[in-house]
Amino acid sequence: MNCCLFRYGQRPGLQVNNRIKSIQNFFKHLILWSSCFFLFCIFSPSAQATIGESLQLTEGDALTISAESLSYFITENLYIAEGSVEITYRTARLLADRVEFHELTGDALALGNVVYQEGLETVTADRAEFNFDQDRGMIYSGDLTLEDDHYLTGREIEKIGEKTYLIRKGSYTACNSPRPAWEFKSWRAKVEEEKYLQSWHTVGFVKGIPIIYFPYFFFPIKSERQTGLLVPDIGNSTTNGFSVGTQFFWVITKSQDATFGHTYYTERGHKFDLEYRYIYSSETEGTFIGQFIKDKSDLTQKKRLEWYHQQGLPYSIIGRVNLDWTSDDAFDEDFSTNLDERSNRKLNSNVSFTRNFSQHSILLVFNRVDDLQEDSEDRADQRFPELTVTSQKQQIFGSPLYIQQTTKMSYLKREGKKSEELEFGRLDIQPTLSLPWNVLGQALTITPELQLRETYYTRNAETAMDQSLGAESTHREYYIASLGVSGPKFNRIFDFGANHRVQKMKHLIEPSLSFTYRPGIDENEYPKFDSIDRVGSINRSRNVNYGVTQRLLLKRVTQTDWTRFKEGEEELYVDELATETKELASFNISQSYDFEKDKENFSDITTSLNVTPFDNYRFTVGATYNIYVDSFTQTNVTFNGTVREVFDFNVNWRRSASLKRENDELKINQIYRFLDVSTSVTLFDRLGLSYRGRFNLEEHKRIEDNFGLTYTGQCWDLTGSYVEQLVNDETDRGFHILLELKHLGKLFDIEG
Structure with a gap:
């Protein structure tokens, strides 16, 4: 075996700029290294040629080429290395059984067990052809292992442009397994570096079983946000009926994006949504959410608007806008899937301007709070405006006397009942x-x-x-x-x-x-x-x-x-x-x-106890005792902890008592008792089970039962939950199933 080591001068670095760069480097560096073979002619008796002009390597970096046989054919300007060919340069490494290079045409050929490695990226193939001058190439029966678990295969992978590749009879997966949990196989695919992977006649496989067919399929192959359709949401509820929701995500600029949504409810009609997000600077950002439905259940138009905006202003002033408005008091109760939003009975809108100093702060706010409770008769409290000046505790001219102050100047208005x-x-x-x-x-x-x-x-x-x-x-x-x-x-x-x-x-x-x-x-x-x-x-x-x-x-x-x-x-x-x-x-x-x-x-006697016996466990008790009724009127007990990073739990028990006076004597009127339990367990580092329950112990009612299951695979995640909630003395049941594939995101999302 001949093995030679050369040191050359400074040469442009071999850098991987993105996930697909390994393919481009494979073609470029393989042809470059192949053009170095004539150097061995200096040490070989049959060598007659001089160094080719296309090779520009000078001292400074080590290039190592080893092979069992190194030959040069003068008449064909052909260089051949055979038998366990290995070429290494910086962090890159090329292996093959045979490598041929034509100096005049720039054509090169690597045969047998071709492996190109650089960093975390690997290309393997049975055969590779390329041309350095035209920046084109082809690998046969190849596998591409890219950074961050991208695995591509193809019977033929052709480089047709600086950043564009065609794959014939290939596959894609993020699963690092001989038998992937999922993969997409296509007749033809096109990869555009830092853009998309598009494929035609694509079949999705789960554990080798075909599940779904796409005549045309595409997804982004970079981590940045991409414009496109999101996976539909499917759901069902007793009040709204069966529902199907679709969303379109639009990347406007690097600092702005928007999501357009449409949901069809069999019992309520078509609902349209818009969510617009923007971040212009560290002090200027916001989110706007608009919803509209023409409800066919009562033939009314219902609207919901939410807007949060923060704005940096001159003189270090921060302005904020928080708009919270609805045309129908029951909008969140009817269409939100979040329990807190469904049970919230107030709308709080405000515009504020804040200026902070080292010891003082100034706040100017315009505020309106709407009460959505049925018996409130549309009560609304307004502060138009309210100016607050606050000074922290500080010494007066270096004396031992301290002062702090709060000043509020307000114009106040309440609407609703005439008497209020x-x-x-x-x-x-x-x-x-x-x-x-x-x-x-x-x-x-x-x-x-x-x-x-x-x-x-x-x-x-x-x-x-x-x-x-x-x-x-x-x-x-x-x-x-x-x-x-x-x-x-x-x-x-x-x-x-x-x-x-x-x-x-x-x-x-x-x-x-x-x-x-x-x-x-x-x-x-x-x-x-x-x-x-x-x-x-x-x-x-x-x-x-x-x-x-x-x-x-x-x-x-x-x-x-x-x-x-x-x-x-x-x-x-x-x-x-x-x-x-x-x-x-x-x-x-x-x-x-x-x-x-x-x-x-x-x-009342007020007590509190906090105990942390171990770093992962905490026990707290808070109690209020009334000596005249000889009873605790408030009791709160909480115990939470983590067991070996596998089992988490939190238990909270609350008891309260309202008092009344009868015959000038204080007595207990009513007792309330609640229990909240939440726990989660992780099994085999992949399977997670969770439960949250809220109970009214005094009335023997279950306020909420929430069962959750998560499975985290190497290349996919499955999340499921089943919820029963007590809303306005009625039990509302729902479920949620979400399947996400690594790099592809949400595959399907079903709620009911």
């Missing part, structure tokens, strides 16, 4: 002064605080409800004074030794005490629009709130360093290990006492 209509202007100014004082270092902090409030109304309660009356302005002054004490803090540290992962544990106790005074105020003369108009009661309030928080903190070695230390892979000392602080558990209990009440002075 309102229209008035309001200015609310709310500064808060505080003077924190640290005692005993930072173990004890005493903070007196004074919250001042001045509110001006352009109309009082009577004239705000009746615009025909002359406006009578009014104003309100109010304040809240408080004194807070945090500490003293007590702690004890338990030392477990440096040879344990948990080296220390700190038990921390933090008591707190505060006193709050609220003067009485008569608010009957002020219009009632939101919480700003309800700051107190007619009687003064003097409350003391007391509580204590306990925490368990662990100082431990990080998992990475502890594993290295235990396995002894390298010599480590205990004091060199990285450590971290973790909260193992916390418990808080608090209550307040009202000095002004004649009875029932004590508030």
Whole structure:
């Protein structure tokens, strides 16, 4: 065997620019390497020729050619390498049984077990023909393995242009298996680099069984978005009947795209959809969604519009538009498949402008909230406009005194029931002064605080409800004074030794005490629009709130360093290990006492417990206890975790009780109990099962049952779900089946 190594000068790099580039490189580099064969004539007794002018390699890169036989025929200008031919250059490698090259015509031929490899891409063939001068070529009985699991085969693969190839009697799949889970076989196919693969007379196979036939079929062969039809959606429901939906996806520019949709419901008619998305910059983006249907069930036209837009403006101002409008209050309930959307009974539209500073922010908003509940009589609350200026807590001229404030200037209007209509202007100014004082270092902090409030109304309660009356302005002054004490803090540290992962544990106790005074105020003369108009009661309030928080903190070695230390892979000392602080558990209990009440002075006792025994598990309990009815009025228990990254679970149990007064005695009126359970399990790294259930335990009703199944194959994904939901005391059932093929996307999507 002859084996020679040459070093040449700088030459254009062999780079793979995309998935199809390996084919182009195969033809180009094989002819280039073949033209190097005459170099061996220098070392062969029969060699008579000089180096061909078409070869331009200089020192710098290593080119290795080996073969059992190397020959040159002068009269035919023919170079031949035979027997285990191997040519390597940079990251590329060519193998063949025989390689021939005609220097004058530029024709080259590789025969027998032809393999071209570069990076992750591979071409194999029985025979390859190509011409370097014309940039054309052909491989026979070839296989193309491209980057990111693209597998193409063809009895003939012909290069007809710089970026265009024809495949005859070939196949395509993304499955890396001798017997692929799916593949498409076609009589003829055309591949356009960075564009599409088109095929004629194509048959889709599943495990070798023909399933579907396409006279003409095409799909994109690059990762960027592509304009085209999406796979139809098929569904069925008790109210809308059988449905078929089609969508057309349009790539307008790199920063814009749109989806046009049409769905036919056998019971409702034709529904048309438009979704337009755009991103112009990091601060300017948006989505517009429009839906229209001429409902044949009641012969009405129904429309739904949603638009979110964010716009960067001069002077660092951010503008936002959020349009939420429908011509029919039941539109989402009838046509949405999302439970939250179907049960939502409010529409919230607004336009806002925000400017943030280091310590301040300004927000100007125009807002309208429509109530869709049947008994609301089309109630709508409007803020046209509302200007909010907020200042964070900051020192006053370097003094120990701190100030923060919120100012709102609003013009408010409520439409709906005649008895609830309102229209008035309001200015609310709310500064808060505080003077924190640290005692005993930072173990004890005493903070007196004074919250001042001045509110001006352009109309009082009577004239705000009746615009025909002359406006009578009014104003309100109010304040809240408080004194807070945090500490003293007590702690004890338990030392477990440096040879344990948990080296220390700190038990921390933090008591707190505060006193709050609220003067009485008569608010009957002020219009009632939101919480700003309800700051107190007619009687003064003097409350003391007391509580204590306990925490368990662990100082431990990080998992990475502890594993290295235990396995002894390298010599480590205990004091060199990285450590971290973790909260193992916390418990808080608090209550307040009202000095002004004649009875029932004590508030509910509020408690919360959080325990994280392991990194993957968390247990929380929150409870409110009323001492006068001797019962918990609010209880919330949650337990969630992950078992070996295979099993996830979340369990939440809630109980609440409403109270009523009978014969001047407080009693429990009604009890509500709910249970939410969600879990998922992964089997064999591919199969996933999930379940979510929501239950009304008190009324013995199932609010939702959602069963899910996912299978993730090497080249395909199957997702299925079955849902039963309680909507307006009626059970709504549905299913969803989605099959996606790798690189091709959604093959079919059925809902019912």
